[in-house]
Each structure stands twice: as structure tokens, then as C-alpha cells.
Amino acid sequence: MNSTATYEENKTVWQRIVSFLNRLGFSPLGFGLLILVAVMPNFYPFSQEYVIRWLIMGAFLAAQSVAFDFTAGYINIVNFGFAALLGLGAYTSGIFANTTPFLLFAPGLSPWLTIWIGALMAGLVGFILGILTLRLRGIFAAVMAWFVGIALMGLVNNLTDLTRGPLGMNPVKFIETPNNLPYFYIILAMMVLIYVTLKLVVGSNIGLAFKAIGQNPDAARASGINPTKYLVFNFTLSAFFAGLLGGFYAHFFGSLTPSTLMHTSKTVEVLAIAYIGGRGSLWGGITIAFPFVFFIEFLRSNLSSLPGLHLVIYGVLMVLIMIYYPAGFSGFYFWAAAKVKALFKKS
Amino acid sequence: MATKTSERPKTSVDLITRLKDNLPVVLVSIFSVILFILIGIKGGAPQIFNIIVTGGMWALLATGLALVFGVMNIPHFAHGESFMVGAYVAYFVFTPLNQFFLSTGSKLLIYSGPFIAIIAAGLVGSVLGIIIEKLVFAPLRHRTKEGWIMNAFLLTVGLSFILTNGTNLILGPNFRGIPRYFDVKPVEIMGAFIAVDRIVAAGIAIVTIAILWFFLRRTKTGRAIRAVSQDETGAQLVGIDLDFIQTLTFSLATAMAAISGASLLFMFQAYPTVGVTPLYFSWYVVMLVGLGNIAGAIVGGFIVALLQSGTQLFIGLSWQSVVPTVVMILVLILAPSGIFGSEVKGIQEQ
Numbered sequence: 001m002n003s004t005a006t007y008e009e010n011k012t013v014w015q016r017i018v019s020f021l022n023r024l025g026f027s028p029l030g031f032g033l034l035i036l037v038a039v040m041p042n043f044y045p046f047s048q049e050y051v052i053r054w055l056i057m058g059a060f061l062a063a064q065s066v067a068f069d070f071t072a073g074y075i076n077i078v079n080f081g082f083a084a085l086l087g088l089g090a091y092t093s094g095i096f097a098n099t100t101p102f103l104l105f106a107p108g109l110s111p112w113l114t115i116w117i118g119a120l121m122a123g124l125v126g127f128i129l130g131i132l133t134l135r136l137r138g139i140f141a142a143v144m145a146w147f148v149g150i151a152l153m154g155l156v157n158n159l160t161d162l163t164r165g166p167l168g169m170n171p172v173k174f175i176e177t178p179n180n181l182p183y184f185y186i187i188l189a190m191m192v193l194i195y196v197t198l199k200l201v202v203g204s205n206i207g208l209a210f211k212a213i214g215q216n217p218d219a220a221r222a223s224g225i226n227p228t229k230y231l232v233f234n235f236t237l238s239a240f241f242a243g244l245l246g247g248f249y250a251h252f253f254g255s256l257t258p259s260t261l262m263h264t265s266k267t268v269e270v271l272a273i274a275y276i277g278g279r280g281s282l283w284g285g286i287t288i289a290f291p292f293v294f295f296i297e298f299l300r301s302n303l304s305s306l307p308g309l310h311l312v313i314y315g316v317l318m319v320l321i322m323i324y325y326p327a328g329f330s331g332f333y334f335w336a337a338a339k340v341k342a343l344f345k346k347s
Numbered sequence: 348m349a350t351k352t353s354e355r356p357k358t359s360v361d362l363i364t365r366l367k368d369n370l371p372v373v374l375v376s377i378f379s380v381i382l383f384i385l386i387g388i389k390g391g392a393p394q395i396f397n398i399i400v401t402g403g404m405w406a407l408l409a410t411g412l413a414l415v416f417g418v419m420n421i422p423h424f425a426h427g428e429s430f431m432v433g434a435y436v437a438y439f440v441f442t443p444l445n446q447f448f449l450s451t452g453s454k455l456l457i458y459s460g461p462f463i464a465i466i467a468a469g470l471v472g473s474v475l476g477i478i479i480e481k482l483v484f485a486p487l488r489h490r491t492k493e494g495w496i497m498n499a500f501l502l503t504v505g506l507s508f509i510l511t512n513g514t515n516l517i518l519g520p521n522f523r524g525i526p527r528y529f530d531v532k533p534v535e536i537m538g539a540f541i542a543v544d545r546i547v548a549a550g551i552a553i554v555t556i557a558i559l560w561f562f563l564r565r566t567k568t569g570r571a572i573r574a575v576s577q578d579e580t581g582a583q584l585v586g587i588d589l590d591f592i593q594t595l596t597f598s599l600a601t602a603m604a605a606i607s608g609a610s611l612l613f614m615f616q617a618y619p620t621v622g623v624t625p626l627y628f629s630w631y632v633v634m635l636v637g638l639g640n641i642a643g644a645i646v647g648g649f650i651v652a653l654l655q656s657g658t659q660l661f662i663g664l665s666w667q668s669v670v671p672t673v674v675m676i677l678v679l680i681l682a683p684s685g686i687f688g689s690e691v692k693g694i695q696e697q
Contacts, residue, residue, distance in 0.1 A: 132680060142497070147679070150669075311515075312509055323490065
């Protein structure tokens with residue numbers, strides 16, 4: 001009697017935990033994997049500096065794909081200027097934290113503060129971009145975002161007094177340390193923050209409105225959804241987080257050039273991850289990004305005679321997924337989970 | 348979308364209303380003429396000729412883009428990569444050929460070398476187009492037509508990624524260029540010395556566009572292409588083989604981009620990402636005149652070249668990509684379907 005009571009109690013506690021995690025957007029498996037990734041760099045094969053760097057790259061890419069999928073997967077507009085928004089955040093943060101006297105502007109604020117300024121700046125441009133794309137759909141919206149991205153990149157290239165143009169600028173680092181581990185926890189925290197925030201938004205009524213707009217804007221308008229509000233909100237939030245990630249990039253790598261950060265091909269990399277991970281899931285990109293970065297870095301270090309092979313694989317995978325399996329990894333997961341469940345029910 | 352009214356106003360009183368209806372076209376024409384005059388005053392004959400060369404090339408590229416969009420509804424992002432392939436083919440054909448021809452010493456052979464290279468680029472381009480269409484777009488078309496425009500766009504993005512990085516992998520990031528195609532003195536036109544290469548490039552652009560125009564207007568296959576671009580189902584009903592037409596269109600567009608890449612080899616050296624600038628500018632053209640508008644693309648090519656040249660002359664070389672982009676953003680806001688309006692199926696739906 002007593003033992004069953006505790007069992008019941010245990011069960012409810014477990015269920016409470018699960019429902020709490022669900023509300024934050026994690027399945028128990030997903031949360032377990034997150035914990036695993038979080039403790040990983042403390043154990044031997046993963047505690048080597050270069051592996052931690054890979055993990056950082058993975059988390060950075062994962063977080064980008066979440067912010068990207070928030071627009072592409074829900075309101076069905078591909079933000080082709082995503083990398084430029086990220087770069088805008090990076091440059092803004094870098095400039096505000098800048099201490100180099102020979103540039104026009106050197107306030108020398110702490111990077112911890114400036115990444116938020118960068119994020120706000122990117123969010124502002126995202127807001128404007130959202131307003132610009134209001135009347136446009138599908139390909140036109142994508143092209144508009146693309147053109148805005150090109151214009152931003154050109155601007156950064158030309159405002160040499162602020163950014164040193166193509167020469168690149170060197171923002172200060174978050175922490176003066178030879179270790180990569182602190183940076184890993186910074187980016188991991190950012191990733192979780194972005195994921196949980198966006199998942200909460202998507203899980204609320206706003207998310208439903210996004211999906212309605214993404215599927216059919218006219219029908220959404222007819223059923224009383226104001227597309228203007230939601231579109232602009234979506235763009236702003238996505239751009240804000242892109243800018244935040246840009247701030248991380250700036251103060252982690254400590255070197256910014258327009259072409260390595262803001263070029264369209266950078267957007268394509270994020271797009272590939274988000275699509276392979278599965279559109280409209282947010283978490284698909286995260287699960288794909290880590291193994292992907294490991295695989296790519298493995299290729300790069302073992303087949304250094306073939307530079308750029310990993311990018312070709314990127315492209316081929318993306319094309320194959322788009323033609324033959326548009327649901328992506330998250331679609332595959334749901335399919336497999338349903339199969340497993342059906343199997344258990346039978347026996 | 349507003350349909351053009353069929354009754355044409357005849358009297359001069361109605362002219363004003365007609366102008367009002369076509370306000371974007373009028374504004375752009377006035378702007379272009381003013382810009383042209385200003386450039387003519389400041390830059391003189393060389394600058395004007397420059398506009399003709401680049402304008403012709405952008406027109407050639409944009410016609411391909413418009414053709415692919417009009418017939419297949421594909422917003423082609425890998426168009427610049429076709430340009431890149433053309434440049435590479437021309438380099439690898441021209442360099443050894445020129446060596447050989449120079450050793451024979453025959454003037455006729457030497458002068459025919461560049462043309463052989465450009466034709467070879469066109470041929471390779473058309474084959475590449477067929478391969479891409481059969482390998483990438485045909486499977487997707489047979490799987491689903493839902494959300495086609497966006498899916499096709501992202502596929503071409505992936506393609507461009509593969510082609511750029513594949514070239515980088517195989518041939519390396521080196522620049523491969525030639526100083527000039529024709530080793531002769533520049534020709535004097537209106538007091539300015541203009542390289543023969545430029546004249547030939549402009550000539551090739553004009554001839555290719557003319558041939559395409561003739562093909563689309565006067566031949567049975569060309570008419571079939573236009574029929575598909577107007578109404579796919581209707582075209583199928585009268586017995587047009589859609590698969591064939593679509594493959595042909597894609598192959599044509601790729602070949603045209605390759606030809607322009609080949610004939611501009613003296614300006615754009617061949618390297619993996621050489622296609623980016625041509626891609627940008629050909630997209631500016633099609634966004635300016637309306638996606639899928641082939642006739643408009645020819646005019647648009649010259650307008651964009653004017654804009655580019657004006658930026659170079661009055662603002663500075665490094666702003667070359669910023670100013671046209673901002674103008675195109677304005678065009679997208681004010682007239683999303685282009686200044687001439689596009690009468691192509693299925694643009695607004697998806």
C-alpha cells in the first residue's frame with residue numbers, strides 16, 4: 001500500500017517534470033541530449049580545445065538555425081538577409097565595444113552590454129525589413145530580404161571610418177582567456193535562451209497566427225488575424241536574436257570582415273541546416289548542427305587536400321532533402337516515433 | 348493584378364491619362380535619359396560604350412533569367428554559376444587553341460579562336476542545363492508542384508552552392524584570365540579608343556538576343572515555349588510536350604549565361620565565385636522590369652548598366668553594389684511586379 005503511494009507520487013513528480021519541460025519546448029529525450037552536450041566538454045575526448053571549438057561552432061550554427069527557422073518555418077518567408085542582420089549585430093556590438101582610437105568612434109563599452117545594443121540594432125532593421133516585406137510574398141519577400149542584405153553588406157564595406165571596410169575590424173573579446181570552455185557555456189546559454197523564447201512564442205496563440213499566415217495570408221486575414229502585426233513581430237524577434245548571435249561571433253572570434261560574415265553564402269549555410277533539420281520544428285536544426293559540425297570538421301582535418309568538400313556535401317544534402325524528403329530530420333523523427341509507438345501498442 | 352485595358356486612347360487629350368497609367372515607365376525613362384546625358388557629359392564616349400557592352404551582357408543574362416522564370420516558374424539563383432562555367436570553358440578552350448593557332452601563323456585561325464571558345468562555352472552550357480534540369484528539377488516537378496516557386500528557388504540556391512564549391516574543389520581558387528581575346532589595336536570611335544574585345548562582346552550580346560527573339564517569335568518550337576509561359580495547361584491540351592519544352596528552356600538559358608561568361612572573359616577572370624556580380628545585376632534587371640518579362644529584360648539590362656555606370660562615375664566605385672540595390676528595394680516597394688508589370692502565370696499565388 002505504502003509503496004504504491006510513493007510510486008504514484010513519484011510518477012506525478014516525473015509527470016510534473018515532463019510537463020514543465022514540455023512547456024519549455026523540450027521532450028525528455030531532447031533535454032537529456034542537451035544535458036549531455038552541456039557536460040560533454042568536461043570529459044576527455046571532448047575536453048580537448050579543438051573539440052570544444054567544434055562544439056562552439058555547432059551551438060552557434062544551431063542557434064542561428066533556430067532563429068532562421070522561426071521565420072522560414074512558420075510564416076513561410078525565407079529571410080535571405082539573415083547573415084547580413086547577424087553581421088549588423090556583430091559590427092554594432094564591435095563598434096560600441098571598440099577601444100581603438102584611430103576609428104571614428106571608440107566608446108569602449110563592455111561587450112556584455114554591447115551585444116544587446118547590437119541585437120537591438122539588428123532588431124530595428126528586422127522591424128524595417130518586416131514592414132518592407134509586408135506587401136510581398138514568397139519569392140518577392142525573399143528577394144527583398146536578399147537585396148537589403150546586399151545593401152547592408154555594401155554599407156559595412158564602405159563605411160570605412162567605422163568598420164575599416166574589407167580590411168576587417170578586431171573587436172575586444174568577452175574574456176581574456178586562452179580557454180574555449182567559458183565561451184562554450186556562453187553560446188550554449190544563448191542557444192537555450194533563443195530556443196526557449198521562440199518555442200514559447202510559437203506555442204502560444206501567436207504561433208498559431210504565424211502558421212495561419214504562413215499557409216494562407218488571405219485566409220488568415222479573413223479569419224481576423226492582422227498579418228501586419230505578426231509579420232513585423234516575427235521579423236523583429238528573429239533579427240534581434242540574429243544580432244545577439246552576431247555579438248557573440250564578434251567577441252568570440254575577435255575578427256570581423258564583411259565577406260566572411262554577411263555574405264549570402266553564410267545565409268545559405270544556415271538555411272541548409274534549418275532545412276535538413278526540418279522546417280517548422282525549431283529543434284531540428286539543433287539536433288543536426290552538432291553532428292554536422294563534427295562530421296564537417298572531421299572531413300576538413302582528414303581530407304585537407306580537398307578544400308571545400310564539406311561545402312559541396314552541404315549543398316548536395318540540401319538539394320537531396322528538398323527533392324526527396326522535404327520533411328527533414330524532424331519529420332523523420334515524428335514518423336519513426338509513431339512507428340515505435342504503434343509497435344508497442346501491438347505487443 | 349490590373350489588366351491592361353484593351354481600348355487604346357487615340358486623341359492627344361487621352362495621352363495624359365495614358366502617361367498617368369504608365370507612371371513607373373515614364374519616370375524610369377525620364378530618369379534614364381537624364382542619367383544618360385549626365386554620364387555622356389562627364390564620361391564621354393568610352394563611358395557610353397561601356398554602358399552598351401555591360402548593358403548588352405546584363406540583358407543577355409537577364410533574358411535567360413526571365414525565360415526560365417516565365418516558362419518554368421523557377422527564380423534562378425544559380426544563373427551566375429552558368430556564367431562562371433562559361434568563363435572557365437572559354438579559358439580552357441581558348442588558351443591552348445590560341446597557342447596552337449599562333450604557331451600556325453594564320454590570321455584567319457587566330458581571329459576565329461575566340462569565337463570557337465565562346466561557341467564551345469555555349470555548347471557546354473546547354474549540356475549542363477539539360478543535366479541540371481533532368482537531375483534536379485524534373486524529379487521535384489514529378490513529386491509535387493506545391494509551393495513550387497519557393498522550393499525551386501531554394502533548390503537553385505543549393506545548386507549554386509554545389510557548383511561554386513565544386514569548382515573550388517576541382518580547380519582551386521586561382522584566377523584564370525586572359526589579357527585580351529584579339530591582339531589588335533583599339534578602334535577609334537568618336538575620338539575614344541575602344542578595345543576590339545568590347546565591340547565583339549557587345550556584338551555577340553546583340554546577335555544572341557536577336558537570334559533568341561527570332562527563335563521565340565518565328566519558329567514552331569519558340570512559339571511552343573511562349574505558349575507554355577502563357578498557360579501551361581492550355582499548352583499541354585494542344586499537344587505540346589511540356590518536359591521537352593522545359594528542358595529546352597533551361598538549356599537555352601544556361602547556354603546564354605555561359606556565352607556571356609565566355610565573351611566577358613577579358614573583364615571577369617574565371618574563378619569560382621565570379622558569378623556573384625553578374626547574378627546580382629541580372630536579378631536587378633528582372634526585378635526592375637518584372638519577373639518573367641523577356642522583352643523588358645532587354646531594356647532593363649541597359650537601364651541597370653546606366654545606373655551602375657552613373658554610380659561609378661558620380662559616387663564611387665565601391666558603392667557600385669549599394670546604390671543599385673537601394674534603387675531595386677524602392678522598385679520592389681513601389682512596383683513589386685516591375686515597372687512594365689509581368690503578365691506571367693502564378694507569380695502572385697505563391
